[in-house]
Amino acid sequence: MVELKQLKQLISFKKYRTLSKAAENLYISQPVLSRSIQKLEKTLGVELFDRKKNKMVLNENEKTVIQYAEKILNLVDEMEEKISKNNQIQNNFSIGSCAPAPLWDMISLFARFYPEKYILHKIESNLQLFEKLENDSYQMVILSEPVDRQEFFCIKYKTEQLFLSVPLQHPLAKKKEIHFADITDNKMLLFNPIGIWKDIVLKKMPNMNFLVQNDRIIFQELAEMQNLLHFCSNFTLEREDNFKNNISIPIVDKEAKMTFYCVCKKNIKNKIEKIFDSFCKNS
Numbered sequence: 001m002v003e004l005k006q007l008k009q010l011i012s013f014k015k016y017r018t019l020s021k022a023a024e025n026l027y028i029s030q031p032v033l034s035r036s037i038q039k040l041e042k043t044l045g046v047e048l049f050d051r052k053k054n055k056m057v058l059n060e061n062e063k064t065v066i067q068y069a070e071k072i073l074n075l076v077d078e079m080e081e082k083i084s085k086n087n088q089i090q091n092n093f094s095i096g097s098c099a100p101a102p103l104w105d106m107i108s109l110f111a112r113f114y115p116e117k118y119i120l121h122k123i124e125s126n127l128q129l130f131e132k133l134e135n136d137s138y139q140m141v142i143l144s145e146p147v148d149r150q151e152f153f154c155i156k157y158k159t160e161q162l163f164l165s166v167p168l169q170h171p172l173a174k175k176k177e178i179h180f181a182d183i184t185d186n187k188m189l190l191f192n193p194i195g196i197w198k199d200i201v202l203k204k205m206p207n208m209n210f211l212v213q214n215d216r217i218i219f220q221e222l223a224e225m226q227n228l229l230h231f232c233s234n235f236t237l238e239r240e241d242n243f244k245n246n247i248s249i250p251i252v253d254k255e256a257k258m259t260f261y262c263v264c265k266k267n268i269k270n271k272i273e274k275i276f277d278s279f280c281k282n283s
Contacts, residue, residue: 001043002040002043004072004073005036006040007069007072008026009033009036009037009040010040010065010069011066011073019033019034037049046061048061048062049062092118092119093117093119093120094119094120094121094122095107095119095138095139095142096124096128096129096133096138097121097122097124097141097142098123098126098129098141098142098144098195098260099123099142099144099194099196099197099258099260100123100194101160102142102157102158102260103123103142104235104239105158106142106275109275110272110275113274113275114274123193126143129142133152133263133264133265139268140263140264140268141262141263141264142260142261142262142263143261144196144259144261147261152263153263153264153266153268153276154262154263155261155262155279156279158235158260159257159259159260160233160234160257160258160260161234161251161256161257162232162250162251162257163231163233163234163248163251164178164183164229164231164232164251165229165230165231165232165247165248166229166246166248167228167245168247170229172229173247173249175249176249178250178252180201180204180255180256183205185208186208187211188205188209188210188229189210189211189213189219189222189223189228189229190211190230190231191214191216191219192214193214200256204253204255223246232248262275
């Protein structure tokens with residue numbers, strides 16, 4: 001029976017043209033490679049080389065063998081990749097989101113309904129998310145826009161409303177609602193990552209000096225000690241108390257409200273039906 005390692009060795013010989021270089025690339029000795037190739041020829045019942053003094057040259061038989069060897073090895077690679085993805089789906093579940101807040105409840109739902117699955121998650125752009133959903137790097141993504149394609153299932157998830165957290169002594173604290181243009185301070189705190197929201201606030205406030213902070217504890221300390229303006233949302237206000245000396249004012253620009261959609265391939269939907277059922281019950 002032909003062994004996969006023999007096919008790999010044959011292809012390596014074709015690439016490097018000498019036994020010594022092929023053996024070096026394969027991390028085996030030249031005699032071991034020579035014996036393995038001889039065994040392959042015996043199995044196939046044909047000679048693949050014209051053997052000359054101190055030299056081996058592939059003959060006409062090798063063209064057919066190489067052609068099928070490459071097909072076989074490609075199929076093996078494809079099989080291993082498929083098995084790996086199937087195993088990932090069975091034991092892990094990869095979720096991508098364009099913003100962090102929608103992931104909070106989603107991860108909790110998976111822990112509730114599918115405690116045997118380990119949830120992998122990452123924040124990326126809509127484009128990156130959808131491309132990776134198509135190639136099965138993600139099993140589900142949370143986008144800021146719906147997907148209308150036959151092979152995908154798409155359901156409305158949640159809507160996030162952006163607020164401005166304002167110190168009580170700040171002039172803006174008297175407002176009941178606010179626009180991005182009303183924010184005229186020369187600096188603001190900005191927590192990172194905020195995903196797609198970052199592009200929006202940078203576009204709406206191009207001249208603002210944002211003090212970006214990645215550590216939540218330090219972010220909270222700076223906000224309280226320096227009395228700096230910062231953003232929050234209905235999601236964050238539901239999960240944690242607002243700063244005691246701040247008031248949260250809704251930002252009424254249309255860009256300050258975003259609806260999220262959960263998208264997956266239809267062949268995945270029935271495997272996580274309980275997640276989508278929970279949306280329908282709560283909507």
